[in-house]
Amino acid sequence: KAGVTQTPRYLIKTRGQQVTLSCSPISGHRSVSWYQQTPGQGLQFLFEYFSETQRNKGNFPGRFSGRQFSNSRSEMNVSTLELGDSALYLCASSLVNGVGELFFGEGSRLTVL
Amino acid sequence: KNEVEQSPQNLTAQEGEFITINCSYSVGISALHWLQQHPGGGIVSLFMLSSGKKKHGRLIATINIQEKHSSLHITASHPRDSAVYICAVARSYNTDKLIFGTGTRLQVFP
Numbered sequence: 001k002a003g004v005t006q007t008p009r010y011l012i013k014t015r016g017q018q019v020t021l022s023c024s025p026i027s028g029h030r031s032v033s034w035y036q037q038t039p040g041q042g043l044q045f046l047f048e049y050f051s052e053t054q055r056n057k058g059n060f061p062g063r064f065s066g067r068q069f070s071n072s073r074s075e076m077n078v079s080t081l082e083l084g085d086s087a088l089y090l091c092a093s094s095l096v097n098g099v100g101e102l103f104f105g106e107g108s109r110l111t112v113l
Numbered sequence: 114k115n116e117v118e119q120s121p122q123n124l125t126a127q128e129g130e131f132i133t134i135n136c137s138y139s140v141g142i143s144a145l146h147w148l149q150q151h152p153g154g155g156i157v158s159l160f161m162l163s164s165g166k167k168k169h170g171r172l173i174a175t176i177n178i179q180e181k182h183s184s185l186h187i188t189a190s191h192p193r194d195s196a197v198y199i200c201a202v203a204r205s206y207n208t209d210k211l212i213f214g215t216g217t218r219l220q221v222f223p
Contacts, residue, residue: 033209037154043199043213056210088154098144098207104156 002027004093006105014113018079021108025072025093029103032074034066037088037107046089049074050097078110086112116140119200119214126221132187134217136200139181143206147174147185148199150216156199159185190221 005024013019025032033048045058049068066076072093078085088109092102117138126132136145147159160167160174162183167174171190176183187194197218201211 031209035211042215043201043211045210045212048209056208058210090154090156092156092209094209096207097209098203098205101158101161102146102209103158104148107154109154 004091004103004105006089006091006108008108009106010109010111012111012113013081015081015083017081018077019081019110020075020077021089021091021110023074023076023091023093023105025074025091026103029093029095030072031094031097032068032072033092033094033097033102034074034076035090035092036060037090038084038086043090046076048097055097081112083112086110114139115215116212117200117202117214119198119217121217122215124217124219126190126219128191128221128223130190130221132190132194132219132221134185134198134200134219136183136185136214137181138183138200138202138212140202140204140212142178142181142202142204143208144203145176145183146201146203146211147183148201150197150199152196159198187219192221192223195220 034046047057068074088107090107092104162176171188173186197216199216200214
C-alpha cells in the first residue's frame with residue numbers, strides 16, 4: 001500500500017513568487033491535513049479537508065490557501081512568498097478527520113530567497 | 114505559556130535504558146497523539162490516545178485526563194530510537210487540527 005506522497009520534495013523560490021504543493025493521500029483515505037514546521041514556531045496546523053470541503057483552517061494569512069479534489073488529492077498554495085514562509089510543509093491523511101492514525105508524507109521543503 | 118508542554122527538551126541515554134518523555138496540556142482535548150520525527154523530516158504516528166494506556170512493542174503511552182498529562186515510555190532503548198518525539202493534542206472531535214508540543218530530542222548511544 002503506497003504511503004502519502006508529497007511533491008515536490010524540495011524547492012527554492014524568491015520573494016513575491018507563488019508556490020503550489022501537492023499531496024496524494026493513502027488510497028481510501030478521505031481526510032487530508034496540512035502542517036507547517038519551522039525552527040522558530042515548530043509545527044503548526046494549516047488546514048484540513050474532507051470530501052473536498054475545508055473543515056478547519058489554522059491561524060495563517062489569506063496568502064495560504066488549499067483545496068481537495070474528488071480523488072482526495074490535495075494542493076496548497078502560498079502566494080506572494082515571504083522569507084518567513086521558508087519551512088517544511090507536511091501533509092497527513094486519515095480515513096476520517098480525527099478518527100484513527102495519521103499518516104504523514106515526507107514533506108516539501110520550501111526555501112524562499 | 115504554551116498549551117502543550119513537553120519535558121525534557123533533550124534527553125541522552127545509553128542503550129538499554131528505560132526512557133520517559135512527559136507531556137502536559139492546559140486545554141480540554143478529545144485525543145492526544147505521540148509522533149516520532151527522524152532527521153530529514155518524516156513523521157511517524159506512534160499512538161493516538163483518548164484514555165488509559167497503549168502498548169506497541171517497546172513503546173508504551175499513558176494518559177491521565179484528569180491531570181492533563183501523558184507519558185511516552187521506551188523500554189530497552191536502542192540507538193535507532195534516536196529521534197524527536199512530539200506530543201500533539203486535538204481539542205475537539207472529528208478533527209486533525211492539532212496543537213503541537215515543541216518536541217523532545219532523544220539520543221541513544223551504544
